[in-house]
Amino acid sequence: MLDVQDLQKIYTGRHRNVEALRNLTFHIAEGELVCLVGPSGCGKTTLLKCMAGLLAPTRGEVRLDGRPVAGPPPGMAVVFQEYGRSLFAWMNVRDNVALPLRRKKLGKARERELVDHALEVVGLSDAHEAYPWQLSGGMQQRVAIARAVAYEPKVLLMDEPFAAVDAQTRAELEDLIRKLWHELGVTVLFVTHDIDEAVYLGQRTLILSKSPTVVQEDLTIDLPDERDQLHTRSSPRFAELRAHVYEQIQRAKHHSGDTAPDPVIADRTIEPVLQKTES
Amino acid sequence: MLDVQDLQKIYTGRHRNVEALRNLTFHIAEGELVCLVGPSGCGKTTLLKCMAGLLAPTRGEVRLDGRPVAGPPPGMAVVFQEYGRSLFAWMNVRDNVALPLRRKKLGKARERELVDHALEVVGLSDAHEAYPWQLSGGMQQRVAIARAVAYEPKVLLMDEPFAAVDAQTRAELEDLIRKLWHELGVTVLFVTHDIDEAVYLGQRTLILSKSPTVVQEDLTIDLPDERDQLHTRSSPRFAELRAHVYEQIQRAKHHSGDTAPDPVIADRTIEPVLQKTES
Amino acid sequence: MTSPGLTPVLAEPAGTDSGPGGASARRGPVPVAVLRGLAGLAGLVAVLEVLPHTSLVSADYLPPASETVRTLGTLLAEPTFWTALGDTLTGWGLGLAVAVVAGVAAGVVIGSVPVLRAVTASTIEFLRPIPSVALIPVAVLLYGTDLRSKLLLVVYASFWQVIVQVLAGMQDVDPVAEDTARSYLLGTWGRVRHVLWPTALPYVMTGVRLAATVALILTITAELVIGAPGLGHEIAVAQVSGAVPEVYALVLVTGLLGVAVNLAARAVERRALHWHQSVRREVTA
Amino acid sequence: MTALSVLRRGLLVLGLPAVLFAVWWFATAGSADFYFPPLSTILDSFGKVWTGERLLSDVVPSLLRLAAGYLLAVVVGVGLGLVVGMRRAVRDVLEPVLELFRAIPPPVLIPVIMLFAGIGDTMKVLVIVSGCMWPILLNTVEGVRAVDEVLGDTCRSYGITGVARLRHLVLRAASPQIVTGMRQALSIGIILMVISEMFAASNGLGFTIVQFQRSFAIPEMWSGVLLLGILGFLLSLLFRFAENRALAWYHGLRRAQRNP
Amino acid sequence: AGCGSSSSSSGASASSGGGKTTEVKVGIIPIVDVAPLYLGDKKGFFSSRGIKLKMESAQGGAAIIPGVVSGQFQFGFSNTTSLMLAQTKGVPVKSVVNGAASNGKIGADVTGVAVKKDSSIKSAKDLAGQTVAVNTLQNIGDTTVRESVRKAGGDPSKVKFVEIPFDQMPAALDGGQVDAAWMGEPATTIAKGQGARVIASPFAETDPKLTVATYFTSAKVMQENPDLVKKFSEAMAESLTYASEHPDEARQILTSYTKISGDVLDKLILPSWPAEVDMASLEKLAALGEEDGIFGDKKPDLNALFS
Ligand SMILES: Nc1ncnc2c1ncn2[C@@H]1O[C@H](COP(=O)(O)OP(=O)(O)OP(=O)(O)O)[C@@H](O)[C@H]1O
Numbered sequence A, B: 001m002l003d004v005q006d007l008q009k010i011y012t013g014r015h016r017n018v019e020a021l022r023n024l025t026f027h028i029a030e031g032e033l034v035c036l037v038g039p040s041g042c043g044k045t046t047l048l049k050c051m052a053g054l055l056a057p058t059r060g061e062v063r064l065d066g067r068p069v070a071g072p073p074p075g076m077a078v079v080f081q082e083y084g085r086s087l088f089a090w091m092n093v094r095d096n097v098a099l100p101l102r103r104k105k106l107g108k109a110r111e112r113e114l115v116d117h118a119l120e121v122v123g124l125s126d127a128h129e130a131y132p133w134q135l136s137g138g139m140q141q142r143v144a145i146a147r148a149v150a151y152e153p154k155v156l157l158m159d160e161p162f163a164a165v166d167a168q169t170r171a172e173l174e175d176l177i178r179k180l181w182h183e184l185g186v187t188v189l190f191v192t193h194d195i196d197e198a199v200y201l202g203q204r205t206l207i208l209s210k211s212p213t214v215v216q217e218d219l220t221i222d223l224p225d226e227r228d229q230l231h232t233r234s235s236p237r238f239a240e241l242r243a244h245v246y247e248q249i250q251r252a253k254h255h256s257g258d259t260a261p262d263p264v265i266a267d268r269t270i271e272p273v274l275q276k277t278e279s
Numbered sequence C: 001m002t003s004p005g006l007t008p009v010l011a012e013p014a015g016t017d018s019g020p021g022g023a024s025a026r027r028g029p030v031p032v033a034v035l036r037g038l039a040g041l042a043g044l045v046a047v048l049e050v051l052p053h054t055s056l057v058s059a060d061y062l063p064p065a066s067e068t069v070r071t072l073g074t075l076l077a078e079p080t081f082w083t084a085l086g087d088t089l090t091g092w093g094l095g096l097a098v099a100v101v102a103g104v105a106a107g108v109v110i111g112s113v114p115v116l117r118a119v120t121a122s123t124i125e126f127l128r129p130i131p132s133v134a135l136i137p138v139a140v141l142l143y144g145t146d147l148r149s150k151l152l153l154v155v156y157a158s159f160w161q162v163i164v165q166v167l168a169g170m171q172d173v174d175p176v177a178e179d180t181a182r183s184y185l186l187g188t189w190g191r192v193r194h195v196l197w198p199t200a201l202p203y204v205m206t207g208v209r210l211a212a213t214v215a216l217i218l219t220i221t222a223e224l225v226i227g228a229p230g231l232g233h234e235i236a237v238a239q240v241s242g243a244v245p246e247v248y249a250l251v252l253v254t255g256l257l258g259v260a261v262n263l264a265a266r267a268v269e270r271r272a273l274h275w276h277q278s279v280r281r282e283v284t285a
Numbered sequence D: 001m002t003a004l005s006v007l008r009r010g011l012l013v014l015g016l017p018a019v020l021f022a023v024w025w026f027a028t029a030g031s032a033d034f035y036f037p038p039l040s041t042i043l044d045s046f047g048k049v050w051t052g053e054r055l056l057s058d059v060v061p062s063l064l065r066l067a068a069g070y071l072l073a074v075v076v077g078v079g080l081g082l083v084v085g086m087r088r089a090v091r092d093v094l095e096p097v098l099e100l101f102r103a104i105p106p107p108v109l110i111p112v113i114m115l116f117a118g119i120g121d122t123m124k125v126l127v128i129v130s131g132c133m134w135p136i137l138l139n140t141v142e143g144v145r146a147v148d149e150v151l152g153d154t155c156r157s158y159g160i161t162g163v164a165r166l167r168h169l170v171l172r173a174a175s176p177q178i179v180t181g182m183r184q185a186l187s188i189g190i191i192l193m194v195i196s197e198m199f200a201a202s203n204g205l206g207f208t209i210v211q212f213q214r215s216f217a218i219p220e221m222w223s224g225v226l227l228l229g230i231l232g233f234l235l236s237l238l239f240r241f242a243e244n245r246a247l248a249w250y251h252g253l254r255r256a257q258r259n260p
Numbered sequence E: 001a002g003c004g005s006s007s008s009s010s011g012a013s014a015s016s017g018g019g020k021t022t023e024v025k026v027g028i029i030p031i032v033d034v035a036p037l038y039l040g041d042k043k044g045f046f047s048s049r050g051i052k053l054k055m056e057s058a059q060g061g062a063a064i065i066p067g068v069v070s071g072q073f074q075f076g077f078s079n080t081t082s083l084m085l086a087q088t089k090g091v092p093v094k095s096v097v098n099g100a101a102s103n104g105k106i107g108a109d110v111t112g113v114a115v116k117k118d119s120s121i122k123s124a125k126d127l128a129g130q131t132v133a134v135n136t137l138q139n140i141g142d143t144t145v146r147e148s149v150r151k152a153g154g155d156p157s158k159v160k161f162v163e164i165p166f167d168q169m170p171a172a173l174d175g176g177q178v179d180a181a182w183m184g185e186p187a188t189t190i191a192k193g194q195g196a197r198v199i200a201s202p203f204a205e206t207d208p209k210l211t212v213a214t215y216f217t218s219a220k221v222m223q224e225n226p227d228l229v230k231k232f233s234e235a236m237a238e239s240l241t242y243a244s245e246h247p248d249e250a251r252q253i254l255t256s257y258t259k260i261s262g263d264v265l266d267k268l269i270l271p272s273w274p275a276e277v278d279m280a281s282l283e284k285l286a287a288l289g290e291e292d293g294i295f296g297d298k299k300p301d302l303n304a305l306f307s
């Protein structure tokens, strides 16, 4: 469904040209849940924006259902990393969530229902009258998530959406995303810095190298589909995968499109690896 | 050194009054490194702002070295949760970091040295000419950290400073903070949502209840002072503390100043607890 | 999912929620502001009262405030004054309304279409500095002393004030907010209405405040020069007759109109921009 | 490539004015109306009137007054705006008084200014200031009030106060809006330059235009109006140039995520 | 509110000129000189001829002449130099009846050059090298002041003129911003009240019968509605005569359209209001204008303009 072909993005500035993405090629099938990790500044946000049709790539292209993405395609929701700035200060929480629904013309009642439900699942039922600037960072971020959830998108791009929420809420939101994904068959691309999350959440994890960025590894997460915070996370396979991703991320800090022209690997690492925490 | 006495903060708005902090009392000794965790929206940022003298509490007071804090005291640096908005869009990275140093009148050379060093330790030596809006989220956050580091404060308040950086960088920055703390004897209050971090980093962890907020627990981290990402994190004591904090945070989501008027406990939980991940 | 801490506190109505340094503004912000404003005006009156008694200027040409106010009192008793005031307010109100509506509409259209913006920029810069006074003969030629000739001048002058502010405001939109709107496919109209317009609103408010006084000034000037009925005409007659206190009394009236306009604008702003940094800081904190 | 983009820009800048001039040209082509002479006549007199010594004797003095008045207005407007914008109490006290003055039309204000400043250039400069100041003042006040609170907190916590705060935070953060005010003020300045020269003047662009108008030299008068427009346009180009340098960060930021 | 009836309807009824009452708009400056118009209106000289007057008072010719030319007003009031100037530039105007004239009294004419009480300027001769305020440059004021200087034996080319509205002149004179000021009424009376001395009376010194201002109309009205022009001229002539004969009534009528009152009203000097223009004085005025070059290289055609 989502095809990224040879994507390159160079930011040109007055004194500073940055090749954020060197050469990215990967494919996300319909209904997949893919996590994206990579060093800070490697171009994850840039990639997401290109995929959302918000940024024109320097070279290469993104295709959605076979059609090149030139502008934001319908049925796609994005949760931005800069959650605070992506909320409209002049609207209260409810309106912020309801706004994208307006043009769907679902009728007042259905719209209300969707908004209420979305706010409830992110734990903000009490705050629907508040304005974004009256909320804490984590609450703002959850409003942005609620907006995407209420929108019922076919494709969901999330850029570090749980960075500002506490561990408990984070776990709940992770399960929420998996539930949505199951129920609605959404295609999800999820950027995160949390390795546990990257392993726990998806079916695949894409690991990017540092900038100029290439895909360093395309890892299939072979955990059972039925996941659960307590048991999945304590399974040996989880620990193995986790350790592997951790190692790859450490490697990514030194590896880039310049240093190693190795082919993109789509393997599944099997050997057990060192664990981060011991029980 | 830092005394929080009976602190209450109520935000009054047009339609919405929120009692963010109910009744907080705790003490941070000179040279301590204290972590602060609590559910999203419980008032951590509010507390930090009150301690930094940026917000007047509704009741109670904050004392620094015995003197009530009325405005921002000298020698204190704050890293804000909204890192993006706390950078000056009209200054490049270097100037952003150098600005607070100016009034210290350290001389050009020393200033330069401090800035270069700070940028280097956060991994941004390459980007010193860039403007904040040309940086990724994690890079922006690291600029804010570099600014605080270069300032060489006596008290350092950090509000989820590593939320936007990758795991590897995060680990490095954690060690950086511990190093600074050791070398310069800074007093640090560190807000985080990452439980591992909360345990790994400090000497004490304050756990706040949900709002209206009280101190739910004041936990001493009895790990050896010499810490190291690999070994500390794999020690059994770490796992115990980690599990305890995790449990407390889950409790905090239901516990508040309203539900349970239990006294503030300053205990150290000794019994082994359930582990989140199994190795 | 459990609800996080959000406990509305209803018991405590008047908080002391002000930042250190921004004290006590909370306890009835309106009366305090009004009192301060009156203090400012009183200061001005005092200066104007004392000035003519100094050697700086003779009371023949700048009458003391007390005399101006006394003259104003007699003016207020005359029905002609009220007709003139009515005429001025009509011209001003209509002209301002037309200018604001046209300025906002044109500004929004031009501001939301980059090509239009590029194409019209030079023309706008060319037309703006053409003084309305140079248009007086044209206005008289077309409409005589009719209300319309007043309107022509008023609209021409205040239109630019609005459009320039609208254009600048629309440019100020946060790229992230803009991206958000685009990714949720808000469409041109949706983006204008929900993103660009609220962003521009603070600028527009300033534009309207500027335009309101420019419109007032042009209304009076048109009346003064062309002789269309209104306060300006009264001023002209008083000037020609050498009735200095009358002139100042009338000028005072125009000044007070300006103050009233500003009060109204501030009231609107408190409502329409309650979410904006500038207002929320002062109202809440 | 670059030649093409220059051409494109030229077309964008000059396209619409060219069309408008063409419309004007044809609409007035055979005009017998005394007050609306054909554009050809106006252009004709433009060449005659504004090329010779008038350039030195009228245009230059006007421009000097304009420059002086405008710069003074910027200083006063920004200075006062900073004070008024940063202190709620000051704003409450001063705003009604300022609004009162703002609403007084220049033609009745000029006599008062004349009482204090005489009839020379000082008076004319002050008249320009008295009108130019307001957009700058109002925009500065609003820009200062809108400074991001996180940035404000950042400065306070790092002890960046006083002049440093003004210079590094307040002025810079408010600069997009201040610049908007200055842009407004530029054209108002030109207008007031004309108005001020209607009183007690013996040279100047405004004086000349008014004299033409009074002596029924209508094509010459229109040519003066045309010159004012051209002047405004040229000054705005100059302004744009300066703005692009001063607000490079702002334009960069605003363009940051737009497609090229 | 606003201006009441729209100009188009009144314009139409005026030009149709039927037997009924026609509304006629006259562009005037609210000064002493137009008192006969108001007085005549009050006395019914106009309504008896089916003319309903509506005065449109403007600040000066800049607004009146375009108004008349475009048909917004049917008649206008203007000083004679301005009319000559307009004619030489091809503005289609035609004077229809006398307006006001110098009263011929040197030292007590309608306009005068005033200086401060303690000024060293004693006569028009001393004006050379001084700054003199006039209300409009290149117009009747400076040409006649130059004539006074010339007659008094001074060098008129050495006089510096600046433009200041009449009402600002007393203040400008008092503040020392100008050395002398050529003022009209009521400024002269006000200045005298503050101690100023009148040292010259340029109108009377140019010609004791100088025709200062007339009422005019546009060529279009002249052609399309000669009947209206005729009636207006007759009514105006009658008003002028009446005003000349009843100066006190003329003085009193000022209170209806100006704010002159009290002492000033009583002391005010009135012009003379003959019913006919004085061609000889106009020729002199035209010659002065030519000499000062205000008509460019053209010559006003006085016969076409004033008869
Ligand atoms: N608007 C811009 N102009 C210039 N360079 C930019 C711009 N945006 C991003 N960059 C550069 O592109 C690179 C990738 O940025 P990007 O935001 O995509 O990183 P990221 O992977 O999202 O990082 P993070 O995890 O820290 O958010 C960085 O080096 C950054 O400096």
Ligand SMILES: Nc1ncnc2c1ncn2[C@@H]1O[C@H](COP(=O)(O)OP(=O)(O)OP(=O)(O)O)[C@@H](O)[C@H]1O
Binding pocket: A133, A134, A135, A136, A137, A138, A139, A164, A165, A166, B011, B012, B013, B018, B020, B038, B039, B040, B041, B042, B043, B044, B045, B046, B047, B081, B211, C005, C006
């Ligand atoms: N300016 C404000 N006006 C009104 N209410 C506010 C304001 N700032 C914060 N609050 C409220 O105060 C409470 C605590 O907010 P705070 O930002 O301190 O939480 P936090 O602990 O930092 O949360 P997070 O971890 O999500 O950042 C929240 O309920 C929030 O809605």
Ligand SMILES: [Mg+2]
Binding pocket: A044, A045, A046, A081, A159, B136, B137, B138
């Ligand atoms: Mg990013």
Ligand SMILES: [Mg+2]
Binding pocket: A136, A137, A138, B044, B045, B046, B081, B159
């Ligand atoms: Mg927070």
